[in-house]
Amino acid sequence: MLKTISWLLKDNKKKLYLPIFLTIIDAIGSMALYFILYLTVVELLNDTLTESKIIIYTAICAASVIYRIIIYRKGYLLCFTRGFDVAHDVRVDLGEHICNLNLGYFNKNSIGHLMNTLTNDIASFEGVLSHALPFCIKTLTLVVLIIIGTFFINWQLALSQCLVIVISFPILHWSNRLVKKYGKEKRSLGSRMISVVIEYIKGFKVFKSHNLTDTHFERLIDTLEDTRKLSIKTEYKMAIPNCMYVIIVSFLTPLILLLGSYMVSGNELTAESFVAFMIMSLALSALLISFEHYYIMLNDLKLATSNLKTTFDYKPLSYTDSDFTLDNYKVSFINVDFSYESGKEVLHNINFEAKEKSITALVGPSGAGKSTIANLIARFWDPTKGSIEIGGRDIKDLNPDQLLRYISAVFQENVLLNDTILNNIKIGKPDATYKEIIEAAKLANCHGFITKLPDGYDTMVAQGGASLSGGEKQRIAIARAILKKAPILLLDESTASLDPDNEAKINNALDRLMKDKTVFVIAHRLNTIRNAHQIILLNDGKVEEIGNHKYLMKQKGHYYRMVKEQEAASEWIVKGDAIYE
């Protein structure tokens, strides 16, 4: 565990040296009080406690208290602030690391697991660094100092005291094993609960429209109930070793009382040493009881750090060139195979070339692999075999962040942030001027509806863009892409039926956006792509047909049949409940 923590801390370890040192100094300072107490008891029992000695002892106690207040304040404040600083750095590192991962990571790991790592695991890490670590160090220092001190008073009693402490070790180990077992279960249940909550919130509209809110709410309730049951079970299981440990270390005082009394009556121990030993022993047993709490926290940290390390161990996409410029924007797929999950290939030996400033339409049945091709161009994933070249460069060599400067994407589901419309458009080019933003909005046909909103461009968009219509959201996404002016465009044509006015506005905006760009359009309505330079018909992850509309129609193959089917469907007239051709 220490190795993992040290790896997570990296250079931040040094930040913790001073607070740990001050914590140890504070522990040593508090020992001074025990020593004065011991001297006072000895002098009192020997009847040698004079007024001047009382003043000296009181002065030492007062000085020790002031010294400890200063050290305590400094040490603990440093522990807390440095603990929070270090956890903040781990959070930032983790955030940056996640940004560089391919989308495959989010595929394998449920959102719940990721949220758990980002929130609970880091919170455990933070809690231990800022709270448990200083208390553990202080407690351990005091325990060691008290044990050494008791050996000076009477080694036989000190040895029997150590024996009791040694007996408690297997119990601590037992509780440690339970923390590991139930901690793992709790973490995975926690991840599941977060996933279910997110699913419930995101799907609320769908569940409601299908009258399934109750069914899905029950799923949520079931997960909450499982969490409650597991928490209670954990506490019950943990209670056994916890109680045993507390009983054993509490047994220290009666043991010393019994053994000490025998030794005093047998003149093997003086009364004042006996009293001093008893004071030390009481303090020791109280310290050992509180130690267990922090020991459990430290063990829980093991799970948190191993989760964090697993996330950090997931390698980001590699590249050799981070500062590159592309000479042209021709896109080529060369013998590309791809699988999201090993053993389940979804693209097989894809070969095609999209000329610079040409339009390539990707068509085919649902699940054929159209979106996957778009994802591979943006390097959201890497092919499992073969290569993808842009401007003659294998994109595997290029820094994915830099590569995305050359690519704009307009997907069906356009995410709008809970921010102003202006800032939502600005995402396309963060340093854009107000004039550039307005121009892009005008080209995307959204200036009109934006200026009619109460605060115009400063109108806040509700989370997820809920306050705008589907067509308006799409036009804002187009404005973003216009502003970005990237030479390659990935376009997922909307499947949603839009009213003719909205559709005309979007098509008009798209025409402007597509001008002079290497465009890939995932087309669902074949009448919109008749002018594409090439149409790639994908079926079951393979290129089945390739060519322009005229050529493919002449072939009378799969594309031809799809066009004919869509034409026939568009001629249908829906009258009441009946459909007539």
Ligand SMILES: Nc1ncnc2c1ncn2[C@@H]1O[C@H](COP(=O)(O)OP(=O)(O)OP(=O)(O)O)[C@@H](O)[C@H]1O
């Ligand atoms: N994130 C993912 N993880 C695992 N499998 C996936 C993932 N995304 C897509 N797939 C699978 O890959 C295959 C191709 O999917 P893709 O989304 O590329 O098809 P598509 O042609 O775009 O379909 P549609 O027209 O319905 O959007 C499908 O079998 C799909 O189930």
